[in-house]
Amino acid sequence: MADNTARKGPRTPLIASKPARKKEPRLLAVIDQSGCTGCEACIVFCPVDCIEIVPGVEFAQFQQVVEVDIERCIGCALCAKNCPWDTIPMLNYAEGIEKSPALTLKSVCNQKTQEDVPASAQG
Ligand code: SF4
Numbered sequence: 739m740a741d742n743t744a745r746k747g748p749r750t751p752l753i754a755s756k757p758a759r760k761k762e763p764r765l766l767a768v769i770d771q772s773g774c775t776g777c778e779a780c781i782v783f784c785p786v787d788c789i790e791i792v793p794g795v796e797f798a799q800f801q802q803v804v805e806v807d808i809e810r811c812i813g814c815a816l817c818a819k820n821c822p823w824d825t826i827p828m829l830n831y832a833e834g835i836e837k838s839p840a841l842t843l844k845s846v847c848n849q850k851t852q853e854d855v856p857a858s859a860q861g
């Protein structure tokens with residue numbers, strides 16, 4: 739199987755130019771990519787346009803999943819309520835920051851992913 743080359747080289751901050759939120763939210767939406775089908779249903783509901791499509795981790799050419807830019811998420815939960823696969827946990831802010839690297843496996847938003855977490859810290 740061909741290597742997944744999507745993460746090689748520096749990550750491009752695709753959505754860094756979008757406006758930052760005003761204050762830290764109480765909750766964060768974190769995509770559990772293990773359950774995401776890439777249906778894109780969540781994207782249309784996000785009022786701040788902070789959900790991005792990313793290539794699937796195992797089959798980059800054939801699969802897509804999504805990622806929330808947790809720096810911009812305002813915690814409204816509209817995405818979670820409308821995900822047909824119930825794969826967007828709404829976590830309190832601190833828990834979301836802590837758990838997102840393990841649940842969101844591939845980042846286009848310059849966030850930490852599982853690859854950035856030392857093996858000793860992974861469950
Ligand atoms: S909780 Fe709201 S702001 Fe955050 S990703 Fe979901 S729809 Fe967007």
Ligand code: SF4
Nearest residue numbers: 774775777778780821
């Ligand atoms: S609605 Fe759910 S399954 Fe569909 S792309 Fe969003 S997170 Fe993935």
